[in-house]
Amino acid sequence: MSDTILQLKDICYAYDDHIALRYINLEIRKGETIILEGANGSGKSTLLKLINGLVFANEGSYLFEGREISEESLKNNKFAKWFHQKIGFVFQNSDVQLFCSNVEEEIAFGPLQMGLEEEQIKQRVDDVIRLLDIDKLRDRAPYHLSGGEKKKVAIACILSMNPEILVLDEPLAGLDRPTQEWLIAFLLKLKKAGKTMIIATHNEELAEHLADRHIFFNEEHEAEELQVFYHTHRHCHVLHPKSEEEEMLVEEGIEHHTHTKEELSGDL
Numbered sequence: 001m002s003d004t005i006l007q008l009k010d011i012c013y014a015y016d017d018h019i020a021l022r023y024i025n026l027e028i029r030k031g032e033t034i035i036l037e038g039a040n041g042s043g044k045s046t047l048l049k050l051i052n053g054l055v056f057a058n059e060g061s062y063l064f065e066g067r068e069i070s071e072e073s074l075k076n077n078k079f080a081k082w083f084h085q086k087i088g089f090v091f092q093n094s095d096v097q098l099f100c101s102n103v104e105e106e107i108a109f110g111p112l113q114m115g116l117e118e119e120q121i122k123q124r125v126d127d128v129i130r131l132l133d134i135d136k137l138r139d140r141a142p143y144h145l146s147g148g149e150k151k152k153v154a155i156a157c158i159l160s161m162n163p164e165i166l167v168l169d170e171p172l173a174g175l176d177r178p179t180q181e182w183l184i185a186f187l188l189k190l191k192k193a194g195k196t197m198i199i200a201t202h203n204e205e206l207a208e209h210l211a212d213r214h215i216f217f218n219e220e221h222e223a224e225e226l227q228v229f230y231h232t233h234r235h236c237h238v239l240h241p242k243s244e245e246e247e248m249l250v251e252e253g254i255e256h257h258t259h260t261k262e263e264l265s266g267d268l
């Protein structure tokens with residue numbers, strides 16, 4: 001049996017007449033971590049929205065576990081529920097996904113919508129609170145939290161639904177250095193547990209630690225897969241499928257200590 005989870009074929013998308021995605025082809029297998037890279041405005045967030053069924057292709061097809069995802073197919077409530085439980089989206093801006101009056105309710109919201117029993121909901125809430133180490137935020141109002149705290153709560157909300165695929169848009173944006181390192185280690189732990197992840201990021205360290213595959217968006221809103229080999233944390237080789245092999249400097253802070261993959265996994 002194929003372990004393909006999702007398949008995009010010749011996807012094109014435009015906001016009115018403004019093209020954002022041009023003939024995107026992508027097949028993602030269970031357990032892979034895909035990193036989306038590319039300039040501002042190249043189409044990464046749009047692709048993530050499309051993968052989550054928030055926008056729909058003008059051309060091309062999107063299959064999730066072999067089933068077509070379209071505006072039409074998601075009108076079927078049972079199908080939409082099935083699909084939305086399979087895929088969890090952590091937005092770049094946590095404010096758009098937090099709306100309850102306290103953190104505990106916020107995390108319980110998804111499992112409640114899924115129709116789980118009270119006892120199971122309580123269990124899930126407690127589990128993710130422990131996993132993300134946010135017990136002290138339990139009774140706080142989400143809209144009063146700091147950016148980093150909101151991000152942790154947003155991730156907890158998504159994980160409480162135990163999605164098959166985790167989609168994250170710029171998860172490190174706006175986080176301080178220790179919180180970034182914590183989140184990279186946390187995502188690495190999810191990857192090792194076999195979670196499938198699709199992450200848009202400008203952060204090379206995150207890409208280096210997490211990526212199984214790199215998808216690069218160019219300014220024409222086309223995507224192509226790159227083979228990237230890291231030698232050190234600040235120096236890597238990019239093997240372009242269509243051009244010569246070229247050296248690329250990865251910009252990073254120089255002074256701070258960068259964890260190796262081994263150190264990160266040791267932390268877990």
Ligand SMILES: Nc1ncnc2c1ncn2[C@@H]1O[C@H](COP(=O)(O)OP(=O)(O)OP(=O)(O)O)[C@@H](O)[C@H]1O
Nearest residue numbers: 015018019020038039040041042043044045046047
């Ligand atoms: N709601 C919208 N209405 C109109 N155009 C949009 C909308 N959202 C995005 N766009 C346009 O679509 C293109 C792709 O935007 P997108 O947000 O997907 O880029 P991105 O790769 O995520 O960029 P960034 O790195 O800045 O997050 C851009 O040209 C952008 O201006």
Ligand SMILES: [Mg+2]
Nearest residue numbers: 044045046200
């Ligand atoms: Mg974006």
